[in-house]
Amino acid sequence: MPAAENSYESISLAIIGSGGAGALTAGAIILEAAASSGWYGIMNRSVGPQIRGGEAAALVRLANHRVDCMNKEYDLLIAIDWKNAERFASEMPLAKHGLVLSDPTAGEVPTEIGGLQSNIASVAMKDLAKEIPGGRENMIAVGMAAAIIGLSLESIMDIVTAKLSKKGGEVVEAGRKCIVTGMAQVAKFTDQLKLQNPEKTDAGRWLITGNEAVGYGAVRGGIRFAAAYPITPATEVLEWLAPALSKVGGALVQAEDELSSINMIIGASFGGRASITATSGPGLALMVEALGLATASEVPIVVVDVMRGGPSTGIPTKSEQSDLNIAIHGCHGDAPHIVVAPLSVSDCIFTAQWAVYLAEAMQTAAILLSDQSLGQARVIIDKPANIAFFAKRKIYQGNREETYNRYAITADGISPMAIPGTPGGQYTADGLTHNVRGAPSSTESDHRDQHDKRERKIANFDYGDHWADIGNPDVDAGSDFTILVWGSMAGPTREAIHTLGCEGIKVKLVAMRLLAPFLKQPFLAALKGCDRTLIVEQTHSGQFHNYLRSQCDLPGEIRHFHRPGPHLIGAQEIVDQIRDWKNS
Amino acid sequence: MNTHQTAPFKAADYKSDITPIWCPGCGDFHVLMSITKALVALGKAPEDIAVVSGIGCSSRIPAYTNCYGFHGVHGRSLALAGGLKVARPDLTVLVMSGDGDGFSIGGNHFLHACRRNIDMTYVVMDNRVYGMTKGQPSPTTEPDWDSALSPGGTGLSPFHPLVIALASGANFVARTFSGNIKDTTNTLLEAIHHPGFSFVEILSPCVTFRPDEKEWKNTVHTASVEPTDDPARAARRIMTDDGMNTGILYRGHRKPYGTHVEDQAGDLSILEKQFEI
Missing domain, CATH: 3.40.920.10 (Pyruvate-ferredoxin oxidoreductase, PFOR, domain III)
Incomplete structure (x- = not known):
């Protein structure tokens, strides 16, 4: 204009x-x-x-x-x-x-x-x-x-x-x-x-890519070890971390493949260091086995997936949101873990830092789903605010006199973790079903109790209000439409909502940052009173829409706009969807 | 070397109270005994030792020790242990594997662990069979060994782990026989003390699926030559012997993979400058 x-x-x-x-x-x-x-x-x-x-x-x-x-x-x-x-x-x-x-x-x-x-x-x-x-x-x-x-x-x-x-x-x-x-x-x-002349701002500004922002956010969250295997479009996360970690007392090891990189970070994290790796879809597919191990052995790790077009080798240099299914459902067995997604390049900092915090607090695997459109975009952002989230594990302090139960059944499902070097804390971490001590067990009660514990720690955790960015400050009450998205689709949707607002069409945004676990209560609260909701995602099969449908009954009238890459879904397409709906 | 120094820890300090799942007569019982003895001689507190493994009969060992242990997924123990050692150089890291776990599904990690030369000790209990899945041929099994999965034998040449280790850059290479506890204990202790990546293949009979291996106690023999620091000479010896030659075959001088991770909150302003406009 x-x-x-x-x-x-x-x-x-x-x-x-x-x-x-x-x-x-x-x-x-x-x-x-x-x-x-x-x-x-x-x-x-x-x-x-x-x-x-x-x-x-x-x-x-x-x-x-x-x-x-x-x-x-x-x-x-x-x-x-x-x-x-x-x-x-x-x-x-x-x-x-x-x-x-x-x-x-x-x-x-x-x-x-x-x-x-x-x-x-x-x-x-x-x-x-x-x-x-x-x-x-x-x-x-x-x-x-x-x-x-x-x-x-x-x-x-x-x-x-x-x-x-x-x-x-x-x-x-x-x-x-x-x-x-x-x-x-x-x-x-x-x-x-x-x-036109720029808006005046007092805050400092940064020039940063999404991949750098993920790396920086992770270090800010306490990451001190990374293992790396190159893959487009995620390599820059690792290339940023390599020198950065060495400057803050950490280290990065280049692995021989993704099977190795994820196992390396499980080992380092078992040793007490908050650890991360980054990959794209093909690498995530290889990592799925060890994601299950991290979940079962309750070793915190963060895995960044900078998504590209799939399946298989797909389109390495183009963006898609089509790894949602594997990120949420990839593991065999029942393996509750965390899946988060940044909503913009600047949000890559917050979400990466939060992912480290969540993984460490709950002693589980956290997958961060970025994508090519965020990762390789270089953006001028306002200097990020300081955030308090820093890796903080519940640690066992050691006592030679008592028997240590690594996988003790606790009310919140989180068991104090002994770090090697701690006297009296020796245990064997295991991907086999185990009893509270960690010894392999195939009894019904151990299997059930450990399942319940791992589910409970994730289901009952306090995620605050970070699970989504909600609303439109311009139209707090009485919006005509709601647009429901996750991850990078928040950017074009915000722009579309602004354009529609100029035309007098009021649209509310619900942009999900936490995909798993699915928080049913706040989700339904956010959609309360929404009569017409458009779901937008960059996948061919509609993975996000299917996932939401599997978790709850969506209120009101629902429309679904989805298509695969390689071209990003843009604001104009979203505007057109809402205009068509309004005129129909 | 202070192998004869009186240690404050006893064998019982390194053993857990979990009963092994192994069959009576399994060579792995002797390996566990040798490891315990080597750790007593090492004299390091159990909490400062980590024992990492993959999947298989031999990989059950971590839980039978009283050290920190990790029983991970099939074939990936070297990767997990490598990450642990880089992040925690203060720990003594032992990696326990078998011929299927270490040379088949874990083959690629084996090559790169040798190359990377992280200071840890890799122990492979080689019984030339997949025991836990009840008797299938492994990469070290003879080509004509008959089994339900490969009737009449695989027809494939066995893998030469010691030569592969030499060619890939392992810094210490040895072979022992599980039944020779004294020799195995001493070799393990030397392997732990040697800087960099140490590889010890322990011939450990599977009496259930390879009853023929009961004969190993009669066919193994001690290497009649001194260890060398020339990988070509070591490889030639290994390729020309009968596979039952035990002893330390190679001691290299490669610098171990060096890194250090500190537990610090860190001043991140040094990282932020690059982004500032």
Whole structure:
């Protein structure tokens, strides 16, 4: 919505070029310059499976307010080339007023992009870069984008200097010349797409990815050991943790596979250190056996699953919410555990920290379901508040005189845990059904008592009001619709609710952060009085909807919008669903 | 080495009161006895020792000790023990396995545990059969050994665990016979003291499903040569002997995997700077 003519509170742009052209670097520079100029924003990337030479696009949305997700339509597309455009062009439709700046050698603008012919211009980025010694076309693109949206040369150069100064003054100077040259090419467009001044904020702001945020939140929660096996799109969690843990007295070990990484963290946690691993769907599938072990032997662990398209190897670089079933129901036997999901990139910090707290407090496995759209998005967020949640196990202090029962039946189901080194606390942790001491047992009463205990500790725990983000402060009472989502779908849904609010349609949000255990009472309380509820999820089969139906009778009229990746469900699709419902 | 030092702990301090599930005559009884004796000689408090295992007859050992124990899932004991030792370098970590658990389902972890060279001792009780599931061929079983699951034998060459360990970088390699308790005790103690990843294969007869292995007490013989620090020489000896040669075969000098984990709340501001705008 333009406040003044040709000025916008949010601008979306994409820089497109085959892998190696530097499109992603260009996008990162623009995002960082916008951050230092006081704006908010998010950058996602669209990349093919190739390491070099495949398609790559930096998708950047800048705004004068906090944003959690991309916009559907793009205001500015800068194409160094259109190689493999058929694979991604449908992800970035052009807004009516949108501009396309394309290198003359890049090829035809793909028809999927749309837009008006009068808004397509040719800029010879590659030739201009060649005229500058050491020049690169992606820096020309940075200059063009900066001039159009209103980023100053100084703000860009601060970032470029920081990024390139290690390579020497000549490289920085070449970058500056390219940016100045790029800015000069777009003089006739500089009044068309100005970004409005940012909202004033006193709090500090951070630039962080979802994967970094998960790692940071986990360390904040007390994680001091990690085991790692690389997998797209989760590797960055582990790569962030490796140096971070060594700075705070912890360690990360690279494992030979996911079977090993999860067993390593069970071992480390048995030794008394809060422990974590991160993976994606294929790795989670391998970890399921040991998740059962952690549950049965009551050793706290945190497993992060940054979901991608499935089944099997699926689409590694694209997002989906389709690991919900395996996260909740994957284990054989009855194995109650925790499943949580962050609701935004900034919430990755809180939810990871909370997951550590829950796992440690209840001595069980906690799975955190992030996804590619959160994990690999780089976002400008407000500096997170301090949260008190810190790993705190109920520990057995040791006494050589008494018999220690590791799996003692307690009222809250949580039994004091002895840490190796504690005299008198020796026990054998076991995946076999065991008695209170931990000795293998196949008696009916031991099996039942231990089942009851493990179920009780999770069912009766005080989760506070963190199980979901609920409501819409604009329309506290009497909303027309409710939208029920989990995890990353909260972002586009919040945006959709804002858009609908501008049209006078009041919508309440229920975004679930705690998926398992299912808290029936607060869930039904949150939906009380909701006559029309839309459930939104990014799966082909409707896993979330099926899960909710298996847990309780949903009140009122229910509609269900779900589809698989690779393209993220966007705010506009959700808006359309509610509009259609209203008009039907 | 202080193997003869008087220890403040007695054998009873390392034994639990749980009765083993093993068959009468099982070689694993002797292994348990040797472990207990080695721990007495080591002289470390039971609470500072962790015994980790997977699944199978031999993997039942942790609960029969009075140390901290972990009876985990099938084949993953080395991974679990590795995480424990990295997180808690102060503990003495023993890993107990069998030929099925350690070389078949756990084969990949075996290779990488040797490579990683974390300071712990890996004991594999090799009886060349899956005993707990009642007699199926394992990776070390002879190719013509007949069974219900593989009638007429598997026809597959047996696995050479000691050579694989050498090729993968294990820092200490030995073979003993369970019935020779003194030799096994001394070898285990040396293995525990040796830095890095120590691998001890214990020939431990399964008298129920491999009654032919009762003959092992007559066919094992002590290695007639001194241990070497040259893995190629050690491998050649192992490949050319009859598989019944016992003794310490290899002592390496590789630096153990080094890391350290402290239990501290930590000042996280050092991590936050990278995010600040």
